[in-house]
Amino acid sequence: MPITKIAIEQEIIIMSTLAKWTINNYHQMIDAGILAQRKVELIAGDIVEMTPEKPLHRRVTVKLADYFRDKLRGRGIIFEAHPITLFDSEPEPDIIIAQLPLERYDHRHPYAEDIELLIEVSDTTLKYDLDTKQKIYALAKIKEYWIIDIHGPQLKIFQQPESNRYLTQFNFTQGMISPIAFPDIEIESNKIFGL
Numbered sequence: 001m002p003i004t005k006i007a008i009e010q011e012i013i014i015m016s017t018l019a020k021w022t023i024n025n026y027h028q029m030i031d032a033g034i035l036a037q038r039k040v041e042l043i044a045g046d047i048v049e050m051t052p053e054k055p056l057h058r059r060v061t062v063k064l065a066d067y068f069r070d071k072l073r074g075r076g077i078i079f080e081a082h083p084i085t086l087f088d089s090e091p092e093p094d095i096i097i098a099q100l101p102l103e104r105y106d107h108r109h110p111y112a113e114d115i116e117l118l119i120e121v122s123d124t125t126l127k128y129d130l131d132t133k134q135k136i137y138a139l140a141k142i143k144e145y146w147i148i149d150i151h152g153p154q155l156k157i158f159q160q161p162e163s164n165r166y167l168t169q170f171n172f173t174q175g176m177i178s179p180i181a182f183p184d185i186e187i188e189s190n191k192i193f194g195l
Helices: 024-033 055-071 124-138 189-193
Strands: 003-009 012-017 040-043 046-049 079-080 095-098 117-120 144-149 152-160 166-170
Touching: 040 124, 046 124, 055 079, 055 095, 055 117, 055 152, 055 189, 117 124, 124 144, 124 166
Parallel strands: 117 144
Antiparallel strands: 003 012, 012 046, 040 046, 079 095, 095 117, 144 152, 152 166
């Protein structure tokens, strides 16, 4: 397939092709081992090389995932950097909280309707997470999307997906936060930024 452009933005390389890849095409390439040595994800029909993870990004992701596991014991499954399957995308968000039981994902990745909360930790990818990722998550109707800007530090919360955007956005730097799906769970902002 001929490459029409290569764009470099915030250390993310996007290779746009004349034809978009489908989820089925992407899975066939994975099954055939074509992408075995590549760290990529499918975003809106494009195969995108993922940004290498820095230590601070890993630390925030691991500690926040552990915090959610402790708070939501028996109420949801926390996946870290694993694929989810959307209409024309298969991204690997930093954290998702998915519905139980775990066995429902034995033969498939979580779909949008399985996801209670999706979180991206932004180190060098803030613009990409605010633009491209927000659009695909809103189009998929993922109920709640959080971006943790670790350099802000700031938590951006997006709710009420409509078309390719979220109608509601909140920015937090301090205080208590509760996800829509778990209103009884209060999360201290210092558990997000001061991990």
